Amino acid sequence: xxxxxxxxxxxxxxxxxxxxxxxxxxxxxxxxxxxxxxxxxxxxxxxxxxxxxxxxxxxxxxxxxxxxxxxxxxxxxxxxxxxxxxxxxxxxxxxxxxxxxxxxxxxxxxxxxxxxxxxxxxxxxxxxxxxxxxxxxxxxxxxxxxxxxxxxxxxxxxxxxxxxxxxxxxxxxxxxxxxxxxxxxxxxxxxxxxxxxxxxxxxxxxxxxxxxxxxxxxxxxxxxxxxxxxxxxxxxxxxxxxxxxxxxxxxxxxxxxxxxxxxxxxxxxxxxxxxxxxxxxxxxxxxxxxxxxxxxxxxxxxxxxxxxxxxxxxxxxxxxxxxxxxxxxxxxxxxxxxxxxxxxxxxxxxxxxxxxxxxxxxxxxxxxxxxxxxxxxxxxxxxxxxxxxxxxxxxxxxxxxxxxxxxxxxxxxxxxxxxxxxxxxxxxxxxxxxxxxxxxxxxxxxxxxxxxxxxxxxxxxxxxxxxxxxxxxxxxxxxxx
Amino acid sequence: xxxxxxxxxxxxxxxxxxxxxxxxxxxxxxxxxxxxxxxxxxxxxxxxxxxxxxxxxxxxxxxxxxxxxxxxxxxxxxxxxxxxxxxxxxxxxxxxxxxxxxxxxxxxxxxxxxxxxxxxxxxxxxxxxxxxxxxxxxxxxxxxxxxxxxxxxxxxxxxxxxxxxxxxxxxxxxxxxxxxxxxxxxxxxxxxxxxxxxxxxxxxxxxxxxxxxxxxxxxxxxxxxxxxxxxxxxxxxxxxxxxxxxxxxxxxxxxxxxxxxxxxxxxxxxxxxxxxxxxxxxxxxxxxxxxxxxxxxxxxxxxxxxxxxxxxxxxxxxxxxxxxxxxxxxxxxxxxxxxxxxxxxxxxxxxxxxxxxxxxxxxxxxxxxxxxxxxxxxxxxxxxxxxxxxxxxxxxxxxxxxxxxxxxxxxxxxxxxxxxxxxxxxxxxxxxxxxxxxxxxxxxxxxxxxxxxxxxxxxxxxxxxxxxxxxxxxxxxxxxxxxxx
Numbered sequence: 001x002x003x004x005x006x007x008x009x010x011x012x013x014x015x016x017x018x019x020x021x022x023x024x025x026x027x028x029x030x031x032x033x034x035x036x037x038x039x040x041x042x043x044x045x046x047x048x049x050x051x052x053x054x055x056x057x058x059x060x061x062x063x064x065x066x067x068x069x070x071x072x073x074x075x076x077x078x079x080x081x082x083x084x085x086x087x088x089x090x091x092x093x094x095x096x097x098x099x100x101x102x103x104x105x106x107x108x109x110x111x112x113x114x115x116x117x118x119x120x121x122x123x124x125x126x127x128x129x130x131x132x133x134x135x136x137x138x139x140x141x142x143x144x145x146x147x148x149x150x151x152x153x154x155x156x157x158x159x160x161x162x163x164x165x166x167x168x169x170x171x172x173x174x175x176x177x178x179x180x181x182x183x184x185x186x187x188x189x190x191x192x193x194x195x196x197x198x199x200x201x202x203x204x205x206x207x208x209x210x211x212x213x214x215x216x217x218x219x220x221x222x223x224x225x226x227x228x229x230x231x232x233x234x235x236x237x238x239x240x241x242x243x244x245x246x247x248x249x250x251x252x253x254x255x256x257x258x259x260x261x262x263x264x265x266x267x268x269x270x271x272x273x274x275x276x277x278x279x280x281x282x283x284x285x286x287x288x289x290x291x292x293x294x295x296x297x298x299x300x301x302x303x304x305x306x307x308x309x310x311x312x313x314x315x316x317x318x319x320x321x322x323x324x325x326x327x328x329x330x331x332x333x334x335x336x337x338x339x340x341x342x343x344x345x346x347x348x349x350x351x352x353x354x355x356x357x358x359x360x361x362x363x364x365x366x367x368x369x370x371x372x373x374x375x376x377x378x379x380x381x382x383x384x385x386x387x388x389x390x391x392x393x394x395x396x397x398x399x400x401x402x403x404x405x406x407x408x409x410x411x412x413x414x415x416x417x418x419x420x421x422x423x424x425x426x427x428x429x430x431x432x433x434x435x436x437x438x439x440x441x442x443x444x445x446x447x448x449x450x451x452x453x454x455x456x457x458x459x460x461x462x463x464x465x466x467x468x469x470x471x472x473x474x475x476x477x478x479x480x481x
Numbered sequence: 482x483x484x485x486x487x488x489x490x491x492x493x494x495x496x497x498x499x500x501x502x503x504x505x506x507x508x509x510x511x512x513x514x515x516x517x518x519x520x521x522x523x524x525x526x527x528x529x530x531x532x533x534x535x536x537x538x539x540x541x542x543x544x545x546x547x548x549x550x551x552x553x554x555x556x557x558x559x560x561x562x563x564x565x566x567x568x569x570x571x572x573x574x575x576x577x578x579x580x581x582x583x584x585x586x587x588x589x590x591x592x593x594x595x596x597x598x599x600x601x602x603x604x605x606x607x608x609x610x611x612x613x614x615x616x617x618x619x620x621x622x623x624x625x626x627x628x629x630x631x632x633x634x635x636x637x638x639x640x641x642x643x644x645x646x647x648x649x650x651x652x653x654x655x656x657x658x659x660x661x662x663x664x665x666x667x668x669x670x671x672x673x674x675x676x677x678x679x680x681x682x683x684x685x686x687x688x689x690x691x692x693x694x695x696x697x698x699x700x701x702x703x704x705x706x707x708x709x710x711x712x713x714x715x716x717x718x719x720x721x722x723x724x725x726x727x728x729x730x731x732x733x734x735x736x737x738x739x740x741x742x743x744x745x746x747x748x749x750x751x752x753x754x755x756x757x758x759x760x761x762x763x764x765x766x767x768x769x770x771x772x773x774x775x776x777x778x779x780x781x782x783x784x785x786x787x788x789x790x791x792x793x794x795x796x797x798x799x800x801x802x803x804x805x806x807x808x809x810x811x812x813x814x815x816x817x818x819x820x821x822x823x824x825x826x827x828x829x830x831x832x833x834x835x836x837x838x839x840x841x842x843x844x845x846x847x848x849x850x851x852x853x854x855x856x857x858x859x860x861x862x863x864x865x866x867x868x869x870x871x872x873x874x875x876x877x878x879x880x881x882x883x884x885x886x887x888x889x890x891x892x893x894x895x896x897x898x899x900x901x902x903x904x905x906x907x908x909x910x911x912x913x914x915x916x917x918x919x920x921x922x923x924x925x926x927x928x929x930x931x932x933x934x935x936x937x938x939x940x941x942x943x944x945x946x947x948x949x950x951x952x953x954x955x956x957x958x959x960x961x962x963x964x965x966x
Contacts, residue, residue: 039585043805045578045686046565046587048719078801080848084821089804139809268848270857273690273798275720 002200003232006208007157007224010192011170013149013180014126015058020145021125022049022092027147029186033131033140041145043087048274051076055147056099056278058179059123060285062149063100064292065177066118070285074099076123076272081265085128085139093150095269098122099278105153105173106297107165116166117154124148143187149179155194155205160224167191167217172296176321190215195224196241197231206231207241211248211255223248227255299324307337316345322359323349330366339373347390363397364390372400384457385409413460415467418451421459422467425450426475437476444468484511487647491556491704494650498545498555505538505545505555509599512557516602516648524623525633525643527562528570529602537599544597551597552711558593559643559652562603563610564695565684566590569600573686574618575608577832578812587684588719589653589695589712596711604639604652608834609803610660610688612636613906616897617836624893627669627933627964631890634667636660640698641668651699651708655685657692658791659885659910662922665698666885666935669924669964671952672698673705676942677917678723680709681716687802689795690721692914702923702953706730709945725943733946734953738774741951744878745776748784749909754887761926761934762884765955769882772954779877781870784912786863788904791911793847793860800844806832839900864915871916875941880951883909885935889928913939921948923956931965 020027023040039047060070077095100121107114128144130137151170157163171182171189182188196208211227214220226248231241246255294302296318303314303324318324327344331337348369352359372393376386381404389403404410412418425447426433435443444465451464484503497503513531520526534557541555560566563573565583567590572578586594593600607617615623615638623638625631626646633642637654641664644652654661656674665672673696680695687693697708710731715724745766750759770776808814808828809821815831818824833841847856874881886906896903913920918941925936936955940948 042810044565044584044811045571045573045581045805046583046682046684047585048683050718050720080801080804082804082807082822082825084807084809087805087810088801089807090801266850268801268845268850268853270797270801270848270853273721274687 001236003197003235004200005158005228006155006196006198006205007159007163008155008194009153009157009163009166009220010194011151011153011167012190012192013151013174013182014188015055015147015149016178016180017052017054017058017147019052021052021055021123021147022145025145029183031142033138033142036142037144041087042141043089049092049272051275051278052147055123056280057288058177059099059121059149060280060288061177061292062151062174062179063103063121064285064289065173065295066103066105068100068103068118068121070280071097071099071101072280072282072285073097073277074280075277076275077269078272080268083127084137085130085144087128087141087144091124091127092272092275093124094122097277105166105169107162107169109159109162109165114162116156116162119152119154121149121151124150160221160228163193163224164217164221167220169296171217172319172321176293176296176299178293184216187215191220193220193223193227195227195231197228197235199235206235207243209241209243209255210245212245212258214248219248219250222253223255226253230255296321303327307331307341309338309341313338313341313345316349317341320359326359326366330369333367333370334373336373336377339376340369343369343373343390347387348394351394362394364393365397368393368398368400375400375404379411379413379460380404381409382411382458382461385411409458411460412455412458413463415463418455418459418464418467421451421454422447422464422471424454425468426471433472433475436472437479444472484508485647486512486515486650488700489650490700491553491651491707494556495553505541505557505599506535508555509534509538509557509601512601512649519646519648522624522629523626523642523646523648524621525604525639525646525648526559526602527572527574527605527618527620527639530569533569534599534601541597541599549597551595552707553593554597555599556597557599557601557650559602559604559640559649560590560600561606561637561640561652561654563606563655563686563688564590564653565686566600566603569603571603571686572620573609574606574620575806575832575834575837576619576813577806577828581812585684587695588681588716590684592712592714593653593708601649604637604643604649606639607636607660608837609686609799610636610655610657610693611799611836611840613659613663613903614891614893614896615639615642615664616893617834619834622893625668625890625932628890628931630892631932632667632893632895634664634886634890636664637672637698638664638667641665641670641672644668644670644698644700651697651704653695653708654698655688655693655695656910656914657688657694657795658907658914661696661698662885662910662920662935662937663907665922666924666937667890667933669927669933669962670698670700671702671705671924671956672696672922673709673945673949674913674920675709675713675945676919677914678721679725679919679943679945680712681714681719681722683716683718687798689798690802691798692791692795694914702921702949702956703731703734705921706734706949706953709949713945723943728946730946730949733950735950736954736957738769738772738951738954741774741880741947742878743769743774743776743951744779744874744881746779746781746784746874746881746883748781749883751887754884755889755928757928758884758887758889758934762882762936765925765936765959766882768958769951769955772958774951776882777878779874779881781867781874781912783863783866783870784908787867787912787915788908790860790863790867791907791915792843792904793856794864794915796840796844797848797857798844800841800848803833803837803841808832836900867912868916871912871918871939871941879940879944880947881939882951883937883939885909885922885937889930889932889934909937918942919945919948921952923952924962925955925959927962927964933962933964
């Protein structure tokens with residue numbers, strides 16, 4: 001029997017705010033335990049939350065990016081459960097009035113585009129982190145109170161690969177929106193996965209399981225690749241799927257049911273009395289909408305149109321918003337955007353990946369790259385020298401024309417000087433000359449190489465080739481061919 | 482000269498200090514002597530840091546000698562143990578907060594400090610402000626200074642007993658359902674519950690966040706106006722505090738009631754209330770009429786639902802607010818736990834008293850899935866109706882006159898086995914918290930046994946000047962009450 005899979009994702013994204021959701025403590029990653037804490041985020045008696053307006057704004061921007069309806073009236077609620085990493089033993093979250101409702105994310109699977117629906121986006125605070133030592137446990141509350149945006153998808157996803165594509169597309173949008181660093185290593189993005197299977201032809205969804213707290217996209221992919229066949233196997237062998245929470249074990253590559261006690265929660269939601277409702281006016285929403293960053297897909301289409309670059313190039317360049325920004329800044333200063341694209345896609349991305357660097361950290365400027373392309377286009381330097389200049393720009397920065405001057409890389413286009421080299425080369429390479437005259441055209445290339453060597457790479461290769469060709473033709477006539 | 486704290490008001494103490502007739506250190510020393518002498522009997526204080534109090538007083542005296550000003554410079558005040566005072570314990574009269582030292586000042590406390598006040602000690606209360614007699618303290622019972630066989634009321638019973646018993650010039654209390662006004666009435670002093678949002682709650686250990694409010698307990702209305710003026714105002718740290726200009730409350734104390742319209746809500750004069758209370762309040766109403774006020778009968782039709790509404794909302798919020806007391810980060814932690822869940826259970830079982838547990842269970846129940854709509858949601862709707870009742874009557878009058886409590890103080894131990902009876906005693910005070918309006922308690926006589934009776938003056942939101950003016954004029958006309966005679 002064939003089975004259909006239904007997947008829904010809850011993605012928790014840490015927002016890029018400087019301070020926490022309800023207090024002034026820093027959100028910086030990697031500080032010594034319990035150094036970014038205060039009475040508010042430690043849940044001390046009498047401490048009260050104060051809403052971080054930036055976090056609200058970033059959540060609304062995220063919603064607008066994926067076409068959500070923004071709630072003019074939204075509120076926070078208390079979600080009660082006891083856990084040592086939760087300072088107040090309730091989490092300030094949003095229950096029935098989230099900031100953003102609806103929306104969708106477009107994904108491509110095998111060249112076919114699909115929209116995955118988003119149910120809602122709400123804002124909440126993160127918890128601390130339990131740490132277990134040999135004889136005791138500790139809690140680091142640095143992360144407690146960090147703003148988290150929870151993006152809940154519709155059960156629209158039908159395969160692990162679609163789930164993976166959805167996460168990549170979502171991450172790309174959030175990076176474009178500038179609302180999160182989406183740094184997976186720092187735990188910026190964490191996913192809960194709901195999934196069920198049902199025999200083809202059955203209308204209602206099967207019983208779902210939830211796999212909690214996956215912190216890599218590969219983890220989501222692999223957990224689903226395990227969990228779906230597991231559910232199918234259970235059904236095939238006449239068993240029953242239980243609605244339960246499961247944990248993904250990276251080492252063994254299996255999902256394991258957690259004790260039922262851990263998820264039998266009644267969260268007893270009620271409106272947070274310490275915070276006023278979030279009221280966002282139509283005008284404020286429209287203002288944010290007007291200043292919204294472009295979506296990755298829109299930018300890709302625009303690059304193709306505006307800069308006349310191939311679709312493939314546009315796809316590569318827009319994958320990372322920072323790369324796209326670099327390209328665009330450089331292309332705007334150049335009359336040859338395709339050359340800019342080539343430099344970025346080949347040299348730049350290769351060097352970045354070799355050194356595991358981020359384009360935000362490079363010293364070469366978009367203007368320098370445009371300048372380099374101009375030097376090549378105006379034949380001031382040849383492409384060999386250009387590679388050398390780019391390597392220097394990438395290492396140390398600076399201005400390309402200055403590097404060309406300092407390194408004496410200006411192309412030799414003086415035909416008199418080149419003729420001398422050519423005459424010498426023809427005289428010194430009689431074998432190649434006769435090969436050429438015998439009909440081996442490639443032999444001319446060898447002579448070109450010799451001339452370039454004599455000029456220490458600076459001779460204009462087109463000029464060299466044409467002079468050699470002329471001279472050899474003359475030679476041929478002389479020998480009566 | 483010999484100083485006596487017993488009847489001293491803030492305004493008198495300021496005059497003594499400004500006239501260089503005494504120093505703050507002298508005032509504080511006399512006060513500390515009185516506490517040492519009386520508090521063994523009254524039990525108003527939970528902790529007194531004598532050295533800290535004296536050094537604050539020395540700092541105040543030095544500041545004064547350097548010409549610095551402060552509206553409360555050198556004035557000693559007592560603070561209910563539910564408010565965070567940096568470096569001092571803040572137990573909320575609960576064993577579960579034993580050992581906790583406040584790492585910060587509540588905003589109201591910081592504002593008193595900024596004006597030079599000397600914070601002398603922490604007063605007893607019903608545990609986490611839950612109760613109306615101070616018998617629910619996890620540490621000790623406070624006695625009514627007018628007759629030590631009786632309760633001082635609650636939950637701010639320690640503050641009221643300290644002020645009435647001559648162990649404090651004035652004190653801070655908190656009021657969630659009457660916890661300032663009722664003990665003030667029971668002890669024969671003045672208690673003010675300001676409008677919700679008038680004084681920052683930051684640093685007030687929350688019982689019921691949408692109802693709690695800090696306020697003064699004083700010897701007269703003028704002192705209450707002084708303290709309110711210092712503490713009122715918007716605070717960035719409390720999102721529910723409101724940015725309404727703070728008037729000079731002292732200028733509203735005209736001494737007469739000309740042009741004022743005072744309402745008598747008929748639902749607040751009901752069968753079953755102590756006839757002596759009703760008689761004293763009716764006499765007070767006549768006095769107010771004599772001062773030029775026009776008195777009209779009004780109606781607050783949803784009053785009957787107030788107690789049940791209050792106990793649903795207050796306990797629901799409390800169940801979440803008190804969840805943080807788990808033994809993980811501060812305060813008491815029970816020994817011998819197997820795992821975190823076991824630790825919570827053992828810590829909370831041993832740390833909380835019976836009344837607190839009762840309310841946590843009630844609150845957990847009314848928020849539970851399947852019951853939320855029937856209890857919490859309905860209560861919020863009724864709360865809106867109660868609020869509207871007040872909005873309507875305040876279109877007809879400037880303030881309302883009612884009793885504070887349907888009874889005079891009862892004997893210690895009398896209601897502790899009957900919580901429902903105690904809950905019903907809050908009937909005239911909880912409405913102000915539900916509606917978020919302001920209320921004042923002013924002594925208006927005594928029972929045949931010499932026990933104090935309080936007059937409640939209720940005013941519209943952010944119109945504390947109305948009730949202070951009415952209370953002050955009445956108090957000036959009333960004359961001295963000699964309790965116990």
